[in-house]
């Protein structure tokens with residue numbers, strides 16, 4: 001059994017968080033550059049060029065890309081041959097979150113849902129665990145902003161709604177979201193599982209790299225159709241009008257109940273901050 | 280068209296010149312407030328108590344910046360989504376507020392209020408907080424420090440970039456822009 005100290009995990013998490021807040025990942029950067037080339041609206045092009053300039057400033061001045069440095073979301077894969085010494089894994093990740101958001105001068109955005117009192121250290125992190133063989137721990141992190149998260153939706157659809165129903169749901173959700181989630185966006189869609197599982201699948205879809213094709217050809221086709229339809233809405237960068245409303249559509253599916261067809265859509269903004277580490 | 284330079288406080292003469300789609304560069308003093316601060320400001324107005332700053336002719340910027348590092352004026356400071364302030368905005372406009380900076384759609388009531396009280400809603404680029412922070416030359420918390428990043432700040436800005444979304448004539452850039460580029464992706 002391989003042993004990892006919990007401090008090592010907290011430290012890695014802290015570094016992931018600080019790094020992600022100021023460095024736009026390569027896939028996002030390329031996606032935005034491609035959008036800049038494609039965009040036909042003058043206003044849209046200006047917005048995209050400013051977003052790219054913002055990324056440059058953020059990197060050069062070690063300043064957060066966006067003031068909403070998000071809730072800390074993690075997908076963690078744990079090998080069966082590894083064990084954590086010291087704090088348990090959840091505590092270790094939360095400790096890393098605490099350190100990352102304070103030492104990185106990032107905004108603390110968690111609060112009590114009713115009183116709205118700020119927790120003060122951006123915990124608790126949202127953590128999803130998966131288990132596999134091997135002796136490693138893989139930690140995938142995303143800073144998830146509230147503006148885009150708020151435009152997300154979940155629908156328990158009828159099986160008879162079929163693929164068309166799913167496509168319509170995705171397009172209509174993005175039509176009503178309009179300028180609010182800071183387009184151009186990335187859309188993660190989870191189909192199947194059950195109520196909560198579909199939402200997790202939608203979130204997980206956002207972790208797929210932007211240029212990486214879907215291995216499932218049927219889903220890849222649906223992604224293409226949804227991508228075109230949303231870009232035909234006309235929302236454009238920041239909603240000022242244009243043809244680049246989404247940079248990518250990512251779908252994941254899993255078996256569901258014979259009576260259901262849960263579909264969740266998670267909206268992500270152009271400030272698509274994610275990174276991972278294997279320990 | 281090159282951007283229009285405007286300076287706060289805003290008066291009707293400036294407001295009437297601004298049209299949906301105009302790019303502007305704002306200079307002068309502006310104030311920050313998000314949901315929690317708005318709810319307190321509105322409560323003060325309802326109770327006939329003085330506000331922490333004079334509303335007349337002013338602009339409120341919907342922002343909750345990241346904490347500034349030592350030596351920095353302000354952290355990253357881009358706009359937050361405006362619809363959360365829709366409930367409070369009409370009362371502030373009635374009491375003299377002339378401009379709002381944020382991102383995203385406004386309600387029908389807010390748009391009506393903008394027309395009625397001669398005001399303007401500006402859109403800034405969401406997610407460009409590092410870029411925007413470079414136009415902020417001073418920042419001071421003047422109220423509600425307990426709200427942390429949501430406290431009310433008095434900012435001095437120089438050529439803060441924004442675009443007129445809702446003007447006094449009922450224009451709406453989000454609707455007009457979408458109409459113009461509808462079905463233009465696939466030819």
Ligand code: SF4
Pocket residue numbers: 066067068069070144145146147148149180181182269270271357358359405406407
């Ligand atoms: S939606 Fe994204 S880019 Fe826009 S303000 Fe929120 S975190 Fe920043």
